[in-house]
Amino acid sequence: MQVSSDQVWAWLSALPDPEIPVISLVELGVIRGVAWEDDTCVVTVTPTYSGCPATSMIERDIEAELKTKGIEKVELRRQLAPAWTTDWMTDEARAKLEAYGIAPPEPAGGPKRCPRCGSEKLEKISQFGSTPCKAQWRCIDCLEPFEYFKCI
Amino acid sequence: MAGKLDNPSLFEFLLRMGDNTLILGHRVSEWCGHAPVLEEDIALANTALDLIGQTQMWLGLAGEVEGKGRSADDLAFLRDAWDFRNALMLELPNGDFGQTLMRQFLFDAWQVVMLGRLMQSTDARVAAIAAKASKEAAYHVERSGHTVVGLGDGTEESHRRMQEALDYLYPYVGELFVSDAIDTAVAEAGIAPKLETLREEYDALVGRVLSAATLSIPGGSYVHQGGRDGRMHTEHLGHLLSSMQWLQRAYPGCEW
Numbered sequence: 001m002q003v004s005s006d007q008v009w010a011w012l013s014a015l016p017d018p019e020i021p022v023i024s025l026v027e028l029g030v031i032r033g034v035a036w037e038d039d040t041c042v043v044t045v046t047p048t049y050s051g052c053p054a055t056s057m058i059e060r061d062i063e064a065e066l067k068t069k070g071i072e073k074v075e076l077r078r079q080l081a082p083a084w085t086t087d088w089m090t091d092e093a094r095a096k097l098e099a100y101g102i103a104p105p106e107p108a109g110g111p112k113r114c115p116r117c118g119s120e121k122l123e124k125i126s127q128f129g130s131t132p133c134k135a136q137w138r139c140i141d142c143l144e145p146f147e148y149f150k151c152i
Numbered sequence: 153m154a155g156k157l158d159n160p161s162l163f164e165f166l167l168r169m170g171d172n173t174l175i176l177g178h179r180v181s182e183w184c185g186h187a188p189v190l191e192e193d194i195a196l197a198n199t200a201l202d203l204i205g206q207t208q209m210w211l212g213l214a215g216e217v218e219g220k221g222r223s224a225d226d227l228a229f230l231r232d233a234w235d236f237r238n239a240l241m242l243e244l245p246n247g248d249f250g251q252t253l254m255r256q257f258l259f260d261a262w263q264v265v266m267l268g269r270l271m272q273s274t275d276a277r278v279a280a281i282a283a284k285a286s287k288e289a290a291y292h293v294e295r296s297g298h299t300v301v302g303l304g305d306g307t308e309e310s311h312r313r314m315q316e317a318l319d320y321l322y323p324y325v326g327e328l329f330v331s332d333a334i335d336t337a338v339a340e341a342g343i344a345p346k347l348e349t350l351r352e353e354y355d356a357l358v359g360r361v362l363s364a365a366t367l368s369i370p371g372g373s374y375v376h377q378g379g380r381d382g383r384m385h386t387e388h389l390g391h392l393l394s395s396m397q398w399l400q401r402a403y404p405g406c407e408w
Contacts, residue, residue: 050284051205080209081280083287126191127295128198136191152287 005034008041008066015065018057019131022100025058029088032079040073041066046084049132086151097149103137105151114139115146157341162275163218164237165338167227168380170210171238173285174228175389176259177203178396179246188249195295199256202288209281229400233389240379241324243389250310251317253299258321260293261357262328265350274342297361304365311366318362319370326375329354334381 012034013026025031033044043062047055059076066074086105094104103111113120119141126136134147181200187193211224236243242259246252267289270282303310331339331347339346362369378384399406 047205047284049202049205049288050209051201051203053201080284081276083280083284126195127291128191128195130194132198132201136194150291152291 002036002039002041003069003071005036008034008043008071011065011069012043012062015061017054018061019054020097020100020102022096023089023093025062027090027093027096029086029090030058030084031062037075040075041071042075042077044077044079046079048084052132054131084152086149101146102134103146103148105149107151109151111137111146111148114142114144116144117142157337157343159217159219161334161337162343163214164334165344166210166214166217166278167237168334170207170214170224170227171236172242172259173203173210174207175236175238175392176242176256177201177207178392179242179244180252180256182246183249183252192249196252199292199295202292206281206285206288209284213277213281225400229397233385233393234382236379236385236389236393237382238379238389239324239327240376240386241321241327243379243386243392244321244324245388247317247320248313250303250313251320253296253303254314254317255321257293257296257300257361258325258358259328260289260296261354261361262325262350263289264293265353265357266345269345269350273344278343293357300361300367301365304362304367314365315367318367322370323372323374324376326373327377327380330375330377330380332381 009026009031012031013024015025017023017025017028020028028048030045030048031043032046033042035042035044043066045055045059045062055078063074063076089105097104098115101115103113103115106112110124111122114122117139119139121140123138123140124135125138125145128134129136129147133150135150136145137148138145177200180196180203183193183196184200185193187196207228208224211227215222215224215227239259241255244255264286267282267286271279271286273279273282300314304314305311306314329347329351335344335347338344359369379386379389
């Protein structure tokens with residue numbers, strides 16, 4: 001079955017990131033291209049961090065989803081350049097992250113406000129967090145620790 | 153003007169890059185579950201993960217360039233000690249937390265300078281890996297640099313340990329800046345910078361951090377060498393490999 005690339009993009013837009021399920025893979029910015037080569041649907045994916053274990057899960061999810069939709073031949077291609085950047089994350093995705101409790105990436109290198117109470121009095125707990133893309137911060141006002149999506 | 157480079161030289165160069173990150177990545181991963189506090193444990197594990205990810209890119213390309221069908225995994229798990237091309241400093245045992253972070257800083261600083269130059273490589277594949285890895289290296293050096301300053305300019309005890317770590321590790325730093333015939337060929341082809349040309353930027357960065365850490369670079373010009381060309385590894389590499397490669401050696405082809 002050969003559907004339009006737009007249709008494939010629409011399907012992929014509904015696929016959640018395996019570790020941050022409130023945003024889709026398209027919103028995360030890791031899907032860099034969808035194209036047909038003869039009867040094969042080629043999806044180009046760029047990793048967020050080079051060692052991120054979610055990358056192979058993401059590829060499996062894409063393949064499984066497109067096969068469920070009736071595409072028989074799916075090929076995943078990894079592309080390194082241009083290197084993934086949090087600049088590719090859409091505004092909607094940033095808002096969804098914050099609503100989920102993860103402070104979105106900021107060019108300043110740290111979160112703007114606490115995703116729970118909105119306070120701007122924050123302190124860094126650790127430059128790293130539960131996944132390669134996150135760091136740990138704490139709100140000095142409500143005292144809740146929270147995750148911050150690192151800006152790269 | 154970029155010259156031509158034969159594949160065996162490029163393969164060697166890629167092994168040197170990939171074995172550095174593989175061996176250090178493995179060493180750092182040994183801290184998983186053992187760090188002094190939870191946050192540092194997570195930070196060390198994440199650093200190791202980034203380094204292993206970079207290894208996959210370098211050794212993946214190495215296997216491609218070699219053209220014998222070897223994957224990054226084959227190169228990592230099925231070579232013996234004499235085929236490894238990492239700098240000696242990276243295979244040394246971790247020592248205490250301070251020594252681990254001192255080594256991390258000394259290597260991160262080199263990575264930042266080296267990867268910055270490799271982004272201009274005439275080989276687009278090398279430039280792409282460098283661009284990806286340099287973002288991670290920049291993050292690593294920020295953390296390792298801060299930790300070196302925090303511990304160096306910390307208590308009497310932490311200062312003493314950091315100075316000892318620096319005295320022990322510094323004679324291994326020089327190996328990262330000595331070019332042999334392979335490095336020269338790679339540099340002449342415009343694929344990588346001549347290693348000696350990284351030294352000034354490296355010394356400035358390292359000097360700034362160590363001075364803030366109230367630590368002094370030891371005198372003496374002796375340089376331990378033999379890892380990058382595989383001539384003479386330390387006795388520690390074999391022990392590291394026996395642990396890292398055990399599963400693939402005992403159960404060839406095992407996947408999980």
